Amino acid sequence: KFLMSRHFCDVVFIVGPDETKIPAHIAIIAARSQYLKTKIIAAKECQNQHFEKLFGTTEVNFSAETPQLEVKMPIIQPDAFEMVLSYIYTDIIDFKDPFNKKIVVLMMQVYLLSQQFNIPRLEQLCVQYLEFKIAKSNVLEALCNCDKLNLQLIKDYCMNYIIKEDHFQEIVNCSDFETLEKPL
Numbered sequence: 001k002f003l004m005s006r007h008f009c010d011v012v013f014i015v016g017p018d019e020t021k022i023p024a025h026i027a028i029i030a031a032r033s034q035y036l037k038t039k040i041i042a043a044k045e046c047q048n049q050h051f052e053k054l055f056g057t058t059e060v061n062f063s064a065e066t067p068q069l070e071v072k073m074p075i076i077q078p079d080a081f082e083m084v085l086s087y088i089y090t091d092i093i094d095f096k097d098p099f100n101k102k103i104v105v106l107m108m109q110v111y112l113l114s115q116q117f118n119i120p121r122l123e124q125l126c127v128q129y130l131e132f133k134i135a136k137s138n139v140l141e142a143l144c145n146c147d148k149l150n151l152q153l154i155k156d157y158c159m160n161y162i163i164k165e166d167h168f169q170e171i172v173n174c175s176d177f178e179t180l181e182k183p184l
Contacts, residue, residue, distance in 0.1 A: 002025065002028075002089065003024070003025075003085065003086065003089040003090075006023050008025065009023035009024055009025055009068065010025060010026050010068060010069060011023070011024050011025070011026045011029065011040060011043075011068060011069045011070075011071060012024075012068045012069070012070050012071070013070075013071050013072075013073060013081065013085075014070055014071065014072045014073065014074075015073050015074075015076050015077075015078045015081045016073075016074065016075075016076060016077055016078045016081075017074060018078075019072075019074070020078040022078065022081060022082065022085065023068070024085060026040055026069070028088065028089060029085075029088060032088040032119070033088060033117045033118065033119055034118055035116060035117045035118050036071075036117055039071050039073070040069065040071055043069050043070060043071045043072075044069055047069060047070075076113065077106075077109050079106055079109075080106055080109035080110045080112075080113055081113065083106070083110050084110055084113045084114065084117065084119070084122065087119070087122050087125075088119070091121075093110075093122070093125055093126075093129070103133065104130065104133050104134065104138055104141070104142050104145070105141075105142075105145050107126055107129055107130055107133070108126075108130065108142070108145050108146065108149055108151055108154060109149070110122070110126055111123060111126035111127065111130065111151065111154070112149055112151065114126055127153065127154070130142070130154055130157070131157055134157065134158060134161055136167055136170055136171055139158050139161050139162055139167075139171060140162075140171065140174075140176045140177060140180060141176075142154070142158050143155060143158040143159070143162070143180075143184060144180070144181075144184065146158060147181075147183075147184060
């Protein structure tokens, strides 16, 4: 509820190429991810340097509220970051639309973020989910995305899934197989 209400947020993550603003709470984020804690500290130092340059001090008295701390993360997808943030707050992966065809790609991005943010339990949950969700109908798309995102563990799983005796013929004979890039 704390995350959903967005009350008392003291940091704003500016995520993705469209600069989506995602408010959060420093104490919760810093407690759960050393990587994000480091990013927050770096943003705070930049903010202090900016105040020092403008006002000659970091102890600035604003008549309204102090501007929220902003942490820019331009190469991260907002949907994936929202899922990671939700996990950080709740310890649960929240699938807003579990039947969406793009959920496998989104979970790969969440997996990548869990590695980057050093959140091993989320990383493990992502792997379990992807292993459960990858099927004959989406394994080739998953394989292509793994290759693009350089996710070797999931890519290996996809390759092993494809070469299983009861999957191989059906997957190799489908039209999507012909569109795969030659290295794959």
